[in-house]
Amino acid sequence: MKLVSINKEDFYAGAEKLYNSYKLYIPVKQEDNSYAFKNSDKIDINNLTFLNTRLSPKSLVFPQTEKMFSYTTDTNSEDCNIIKPINKENLKQAILGIRPCDSASFGIVEKNFDTEEYKDPFWINSYKATTFIGLACDNPDSTCFCTTANSGPFDEKGLDILLITSGDSFIGKILTKKGEEAAKIAGWTTEAPADSVSAIEKQKKEAESKISSSISTDKIKDKDTLELYNASFWEEEAFACINCGTCAYVCPTCWCFDIQDEISDKKGIRMRNWDSCMFPLFTLHGSGHNPRDLKYQRARQRFMHKLKYYQDKYQSGIQCVGCGRCIRLCPVNIDIRRICDIMNS
Amino acid sequence: MAEYISKIQEISKKILQDGKVDIVIGFSDGSLPMASRPCFIKSPEDTGKLIFDGNCGINLANYLTGKKEKIGIIAKGCDSRNIAQLIVENKIKREQLFIIGVPCFKMIDKRKTSLLFEEEITQVTESDDKIIVKGKNKEKTFNREDMLQENCITCMHRNPVIYDELAGELIKESDQKAEYEDVKKIEAMSSEDRWNHFSEMLSACVRCYACRDACPLCYCPTCFVDESSPQWVGKSADNQIDVKTFHILRAFHCAGRCTDCGACEKACPMGIKVRKFTRKLNSDAMRHYEWEAGLTTDKRPLLDNFRVNDYQDFIK
Amino acid sequence: MQNPYLPYPVRIDEIVTETEDKNLKTFKFVFINPKDEKKFSYKAGQFAELSVAGKGEIPIGIASSPTEKGFVKFTVNKMGLVTTHLHAMKKGDIIGIRGPLGNYYPWETLKGKNIVIVGGGFAFTTLRSSIIYMLEPSNRDKFKDINVVYGARVPGMLLYKDELSAWEKRDDINMHITVDATDDPNWKYNIGFVPTIVGEKLPEGNKDTYAVVCGPPAMIKFTQPVLDKLGYSHDNIIMSLENKMKCGIGMCGRCNIGEKFVCKDGPVFTLSQLNKMPKEY
Numbered sequence: 027m028k029l030v031s032i033n034k035e036d037f038y039a040g041a042e043k044l045y046n047s048y049k050l051y052i053p054v055k056q057e058d059n060s061y062a063f064k065n066s067d068k069i070d071i072n073n074l075t076f077l078n079t080r081l082s083p084k085s086l087v088f089p090q091t092e093k094m095f096s097y098t099t100d101t102n103s104e105d106c107n108i109i110k111p112i113n114k115e116n117l118k119q120a121i122l123g124i125r126p127c128d129s130a131s132f133g134i135v136e137k138n139f140d141t142e143e144y145k146d147p148f149w150i151n152s153y154k155a156t157t158f159i160g161l162a163c164d165n166p167d168s169t170c171f172c173t174t175a176n177s178g179p180f181d182e183k184g185l186d187i188l189l190i191t192s193g194d195s196f197i198g199k200i201l202t203k204k205g206e207e208a209a210k211i212a213g214w215t216t217e218a219p220a221d222s223v224s225a226i227e228k229q230k231k232e233a234e235s236k237i238s239s240s241i242s243t244d245k246i247k248d249k250d251t252l253e254l255y256n257a258s259f260w261e262e263e264a265f266a267c268i269n270c271g272t273c274a275y276v277c278p279t280c281w282c283f284d285i286q287d288e289i290s291d292k293k294g295i296r297m298r299n300w301d302s303c304m305f306p307l308f309t310l311h312g313s314g315h316n317p318r319d320l321k322y323q324r325a326r327q328r329f330m331h332k333l334k335y336y337q338d339k340y341q342s343g344i345q346c347v348g349c350g351r352c353i354r355l356c357p358v359n360i361d362i363r364r365i366c367d368i369m370n371s
Numbered sequence: 372m373a374e375y376i377s378k379i380q381e382i383s384k385k386i387l388q389d390g391k392v393d394i395v396i397g398f399s400d401g402s403l404p405m406a407s408r409p410c411f412i413k414s415p416e417d418t419g420k421l422i423f424d425g426n427c428g429i430n431l432a433n434y435l436t437g438k439k440e441k442i443g444i445i446a447k448g449c450d451s452r453n454i455a456q457l458i459v460e461n462k463i464k465r466e467q468l469f470i471i472g473v474p475c476f477k478m479i480d481k482r483k484t485s486l487l488f489e490e491e492i493t494q495v496t497e498s499d500d501k502i503i504v505k506g507k508n509k510e511k512t513f514n515r516e517d518m519l520q521e522n523c524i525t526c527m528h529r530n531p532v533i534y535d536e537l538a539g540e541l542i543k544e545s546d547q548k549a550e551y552e553d554v555k556k557i558e559a560m561s562s563e564d565r566w567n568h569f570s571e572m573l574s575a576c577v578r579c580y581a582c583r584d585a586c587p588l589c590y591c592p593t594c595f596v597d598e599s600s601p602q603w604v605g606k607s608a609d610n611q612i613d614v615k616t617f618h619i620l621r622a623f624h625c626a627g628r629c630t631d632c633g634a635c636e637k638a639c640p641m642g643i644k645v646r647k648f649t650r651k652l653n654s655d656a657m658r659h660y661e662w663e664a665g666l667t668t669d670k671r672p673l674l675d676n677f678r679v680n681d682y683q684d685f686i687k
Numbered sequence: 688m689q690n691p692y693l694p695y696p697v698r699i700d701e702i703v704t705e706t707e708d709k710n711l712k713t714f715k716f717v718f719i720n721p722k723d724e725k726k727f728s729y730k731a732g733q734f735a736e737l738s739v740a741g742k743g744e745i746p747i748g749i750a751s752s753p754t755e756k757g758f759v760k761f762t763v764n765k766m767g768l769v770t771t772h773l774h775a776m777k778k779g780d781i782i783g784i785r786g787p788l789g790n791y792y793p794w795e796t797l798k799g800k801n802i803v804i805v806g807g808g809f810a811f812t813t814l815r816s817s818i819i820y821m822l823e824p825s826n827r828d829k830f831k832d833i834n835v836v837y838g839a840r841v842p843g844m845l846l847y848k849d850e851l852s853a854w855e856k857r858d859d860i861n862m863h864i865t866v867d868a869t870d871d872p873n874w875k876y877n878i879g880f881v882p883t884i885v886g887e888k889l890p891e892g893n894k895d896t897y898a899v900v901c902g903p904p905a906m907i908k909f910t911q912p913v914l915d916k917l918g919y920s921h922d923n924i925i926m927s928l929e930n931k932m933k934c935g936i937g938m939c940g941r942c943n944i945g946e947k948f949v950c951k952d953g954p955v956f957t958l959s960q961l962n963k964m965p966k967e968y
């Protein structure tokens with residue numbers, strides 16, 4: 027691990043150089059004051075105090091719609107009806123200014139897409155082609171609970187470089203080979219002063235102390251699955267849920283998808299689209315039977331998956347990084363912290 | 372406001388105790404400032420959980436469709452109109468309901484407030500004409516009327532149209548006529564400009580369907596966007612035609628039924644002004660038929676009603 | 688990296704209409720690239736995604752047995768978009784198959800055991816695969832007594848009729864074919880619901896006897912108490928589940944029952960396992 031000093035000019039020049047070598051994504055302020063990752067090099071230091079982007083950056087690795095295969099149904103073609111791979115070049119891309127919670131989310135999702143038996147080439151190739159240049163978080167929101175959900179405001183998991191704001195310059199923590207390469211391209215090579223380590227440590231402690239919400243999941247792990255599943259609180263807690271896809275779509279760790287064929291003029295593609303366990307269609311059998319027929323059953327699935335099944339399946343933490351997006355954006359104020367508390371009590 | 376709450380709690384307690392209803396659907400306190408959570412109360416002892424304030428903009432009629440039990444429900448003007456609409460459309464029976472009418476003091480727009488406050492809001496206190504917003508570092512007082520949901524600004528029906536008991540005095544309704552200035556502005560655009568306007572507006576849509584799912588009118592067991600045989604609408608997020616098809620068709624399905632309660636817009640996580648579509652249809656319903664949805668349970672909905680003196684003769 | 692979503696192209700070699708309502712057809716597929724057949728090496732109980740260009744994919748149990756070479760067979764119920772299209776296809780048409788997917792009946796455990804097979808309706812497909820597999824001369828000695836209860840609503844709804852009557856004539860397998868009702872005076876097998884026949888005809892349970900049960904939910908629901916009464920332990924009752932699937936490889940997230948995916952950890956579970964899982968199937 028290496029520490030570099032990056033002053034304002036170096037930072038801007040670096041962004042430009044990164045833009046020329048990678049498909050570079052940066053957080054850009056939108057008209058309504060929300061932030062979104064856009065392919066640009068016009069990064070503005072003054073905007074980097076943003077809490078987080080409205081949507082998580084998962085779409086940069088796992089697009090909401092992704093073409094998988096193509097085919098023709100033209101009977102005159104000798105390839106008629108044969109499903110063929112689309113030759114996709116996985117362009118090197120970099121995400122500059124990703125928050126630590128979001129970069130940590132990829133490690134959680136990786137367990138789903140990169141397994142011993144099967145490898146999802148679309149997700150894995152795209153993930154491998156991405157360099158993550160994170161931005162430590164000094165001003166978390168009251169809905170942030172990262173420190174008790176696999177991450178933290180200065181968490182380094184999944185990052186190649188962590189940038190720490192220091193006045194109007196930055197200290198860069200180069201964490202991986204990929205990070206070294208990116209720092210070299212950006213020209214971020216000035217060694218940071220020796221006292222940076224302790225300064226960062228102090229800043230980190232300060233940021234962590236600002237995280238005012240927390241969750242506990244320790245007891246959920248030891249609870250019997252069926253007991254939790256059959257608990258009487260679900261119907262009441264999930265009553266408000268309108269079963270929209272907001273929580274799943276804004277969540278950095280929700281990965282469920284649908285596969286669809288679309289055809290026009292005998293040329294077809296097979297694609298995958300984000301899907302959500304909140305939608306009745308997600309589990310509806312061809313016979314009309316639906317194992318999760320009721321609204322509360324679908325809401326229960328989402329929380330059980332994130333907080334219980336994931337822990338059990340991978341013998342690891344929960345499937346959540348505490349970014350707080352679902353809390354902030356749920357139209358009916360279903361709060362994962364509250365559900366988690368109830369499940370854990 | 373405090374009187375409203377105590378009255379709501381009192382009525383709810385009474386109807387639960389008297390066995391008039393099995394549950395009461397209302398709002399409980401939210402976990403965030405400017406948020407409330409729809410809830411149901413089964414026991415008279417729990418009625419203390421019920422609240423009401425300017426953050427109760429979600430339409431509770433949305434929770435009625437298909438319910439079998441006897442229900443007490445808190446209803447603002449728009450909720451009550453949607454309840455009337457659901458009764459006419461046979462989605463719930465009037466006899467099943469005990470409607471606790473709440474003359475509405477108009478709902479606060481959370482997005483507008485956040486945008487103007489510019490830092491995280493940690494606390495909001497409401498009075499009749501002011502809202503005091505607190506953050507970690509500052510405090511600001513706004514005029515309540517500057518912070519209202521857009522649909523509330525033009526609302527003509529703040530009083531519940533049907534109710535069994537009121538939680539407050541009826542309010543004098545606005546005597547302005549609905550002008551639909553916003554609609555006229557869009558109507559005045561060239562068709563190309565209009566197309567671009569809608570394209571840009573919808574480009575942020577992530578197809579989470581929160582607008583549909585928050586809408587009390589959208590109770591179809593299978594929505595046309597979810598239908599697979601035949602598949603009317605493609606499922607990709609890339610194809611903007613499919614995104615537009617969803618929004619525009621959904622609005623048409625609400626023609627003559629929409630009460631402009633604003634739940635769709637409030638629910639949208641991307642802040643898309645989806646009411647622009649339904650407002651156009653409401654404006655047409657008004658212009659051509661002097662029709663506003665959900666004002667009575669005595670009339671059939673506008674579009675399943677044919678009269679021989681219809682001003683157009685295409686159907687004759 | 689092998690792409691687990693990419694199907695192998697196959698050609699339809701034969702289509703047999705199985706039932707009188709014409710809703711069930713058995714498709715025999717031949718791999719277009721002979722190498723793919725080797726890669727598609729499966730065990731009885733597994734399934735595959737049948738992949739129709741422009742329509743989508745559908746998970747179907749493999750009806751052929753690993754001992755049958757040169758082709759794979761699937762019996763498909765006409766139900767939704769993909770299956771309706773498949774039913775309209777002809778010999779020589781090309782589709783894709785992706786698999787084999789999921790786990791299989793626990794053949795190692797079943798070695799040296801009495802096997803009881805209980806099937807109903809069109810859920811008999813992987814059971815056919817299993818019977819053919821066990822009756823293969825080189826395999827038959829590996830298993831002790833084999834009993835089969837197979838039922839349908841009426842005689843015309845039974846699958847694989849020729850094979851059923853051939854098995855009926857053998858002495859190394861006890862067939863108990865049944866229908867719910869029939870007015871056919873020549874019907875020479877049982878009349879009665881599957882659970883009833885199970886109670887009447889099947890041997891009592893013991894640690895050396897395993898029941899493999901596959902059928903519609905109602906049949907399963909009423910068969911279980913009968914097996915309980917016969918003394919089958921839940922470790923010895925093996926079931927194959929269905930849930931809505933897309934990816935078939937445990938990634939798309941929809942077919943889970945608790946932490947298990949029906950597509951990857953299943954579709955085969957013992958009843959003891961299912962007892963500990965939410966009833967989301």
